[in-house]
Amino acid sequence: MEKKIISIADELRRSISMPSDGKPNNKSVNGNSVMPAGKQARDKKTIPTAGAILEAMSGFDCTGNTHMLHPRLDIRTVKLLNSFKLASGIDMNRFIAFSIHYLFQQHPELKTYIKQSLENFEL
Incomplete structure (x- = not known):
């Protein structure tokens, strides 16, 4: 019997995408926004x-973005973002751009x- 070698990053990706009960999450987006915006999100909790x-x-989509920012982050945040990239494959720039966009959308x-x-x- 052949045993698969799984990297730590693959294990983290799998554990993030699965709920704690071990069953895969089968929710589909169906063209709707994954995260409700503004007051609607706060009302529904x-x-x-x-x-x-x-x-x-x-x-x-942040492909059309041409402006560069150079945020100053503490070492713990940078390590966390590096770990997040290993676990999810999403780089820091996309994470930060999405986070800022989401912050303005929610508030x-x-x-x-x-x-x-x-x-x-x-x-």
Whole structure:
């Protein structure tokens, strides 16, 4: 009998995509948003599963983005992001771009605050 050699990254990917009961997650997106936006998400109190977040993150299109940011992160965050890349195959840039997009989507009051601040800005 031949035994398969599984890397640690493959094991982590499998454990992230499966719920704790060991059964694969068979939920399909069906063209709907994986994570509800704004007030709707807070009203329903739905918390997306890790599999749903990973699916949304891997499907997040950031190919047309040309602006570069150089965020300053502490060493623990960088190590965590490196581990996340090994586990999921999603790089730091996509993770950060998705996270910022998701933050503004979930908290539209931030956009309102920015607009109001710019209206009241005097030179």
